Amino acid sequence: ELKVEQNPLFLSMQEGKNYTIYCNYSTTSDRLYWYRQDPGRSLESLFVLLSNGAVKQEGRLMASLDTKARLSTLHITAAVHDLSATYFCAVDRGETSGSRLTFGEGTQLTVNP
């Protein structure tokens, strides 16, 4: 059974600081996704990581994937209040017919002024 674990589950940080969210998963996969969810809203796709060593950046967020370590990271640089949200990683179970995703528990990020 594929398990996906995120840490921390809750993160409170000051504006301007850097931090990293970790996503560990238990079985082999080379496709990993990061999503953002604002309160009361649905999930928005942030990054698609498709191979070992993949790194993607958008604004103050950078995501990476190490398939050998079964680890993905979401790094936040110089946080701003607008980044406050819940962040989910999701791992593809690897079936050829499509992306059947297993989600982590989510990391609730609060950026304080």
Next chain:
Amino acid sequence: DVKVTQSSRYLVKRTGEKVFLECVQDMDHENMFWYRQDPGLGLRLIYFSYDVKMKEKGDIPEGYSVSREKKERFSLILESASTNQTSMYLCASSTYRDYMNTEAFFGQGTRLTVV
């Protein structure tokens, strides 16, 4: 832009009622999914479908069924609603034709309360 539309944002139903949650996508995606989201439990897959009239159980199918008669529409059915099915339900779709763009796109969610 991909659009996944769920028929209701909020629903209140009585215990024992049969409940239909509808989802439509406009991107000709092959895959469609139903998840439920509960505090502390994250998103859990209920059912998914790779093609019309095709369905497969996810991790928590008990008490649910699905229907996919057309490619763009995927319905979740609660045969006899119970209070433990009170939750946020999220529909999603994705494609496997484009390897670089396989992420799932989500609808806005339906918050179902069973009383």
